[in-house]
Amino acid sequence: MTKYARKIAQIVDGSNDHLTAEQIFLRMKKEYPGIVLASVYNNLNMLCDTGRVRRLLIEGSPDRFDKTLRHDHVVCNVCGKLSDFKFRDLTREIEEELGGSIESYDLKINYICPECRRAMKKNQNNS
Ligand SMILES: [Zn+2]
Ligand SMILES: [Zn+2]
Incomplete structure (x- = not known):
């Protein structure tokens, strides 16, 4: 896992807010000012594909990301x-x-x- 992926998984696990990719991006930026939104999306896709993070589909609203517990x-x-x-x-x-x-x-x-x-x-x- 890359350091970005690890940190993103940590953010998702530590939150009860069902964050969107943009919200995760803003939190990531605090620690990694150079990160771009596309990289957050790529890491989130990877984390969801491997079952580390759960994607929530909500009609008429951007995808949210959630812990897998x-x-x-x-x-x-x-x-x-x-x-x-x-x-x-x-x-x-x-x-x-x-x-x-x-x-x-x-x-x-x-x-x-x-x-x-x-x-x-x-x-x-x-x-
Ligand atoms: Zn209400
Ligand atoms: Zn939830």
Whole structure:
């Protein structure tokens, strides 16, 4: 692994924010002022290909990068905020259903986050 790749993996592991490539780039720049965005993209692709980092695809939003420790996600339909959420491991149930082993699965739950729910309630009360 190159020093860039190692540092990028460290940034992703140390963050709960589901960073975009640009956000990772800005953090990398603090340590390596000479780094270019393309190099961050290349390293991220490599890290995802080797399974070191997880890529999250979100419709209408740039890819986010996440640690690979098994966890699930909830996404707010209103503000688009993505949060970690730990649900029981469904691997065995999915495998039984499919009759074979799976590599991974990605559970994404859409909901309305507590802040947006509160804001909506407030609006209702006002009208
Ligand atoms: Zn929200
Ligand atoms: Zn996550």
